[in-house]
Amino acid sequence: MYSVxxxxxxxxxxxxxxxxxxxxxxxxxxxxxxxxxxxKMGLILPDDIVLVNLTGVGYHRLILGHVLYPQLPDTTMPASCLSFASSTPLKSAEKTFRNIFLLA
Incomplete structure (x- = not known):
């Protein structure tokens, strides 16, 4: 973790x-x-894949009074896919994510 x-x-x-x-x-x-x-320290290399979830964009536009249009997600999954009671729903969720991101 790094402070900035x-x-x-x-x-x-x-x-x-x-x-x-x-x-x-x-x-x-x-x-x-x-x-x-x-x-900068070489711990993240130019060809490394890093997933960064940058939520909260358009901040300055909001301050300036621009109208922001909420976007719906492209893909949703039922909460049952995230159940930890059984491995079956998790496998279903993993398969869905693999298909979404073409990792299958």
């Missing part, structure tokens, strides 16, 4: 805005900034 300053978080947010064209919520900026130290 407010300035580092803001720089990460500015970098994301420049590269992706979307501004981040401050918490998402911190998340993104926390990946930079291990990347």
């Amino acid at each position: 300053s407010n300035a580092e978080a803001e720089r990460a947010g500015a970098m994301f805005l420049e590269l992706e064209g979307c501004d981040l919520d401050p918490a998402a900026e911190v998340t993104l900034a926390s990946l930079l130290p291990p990347a």
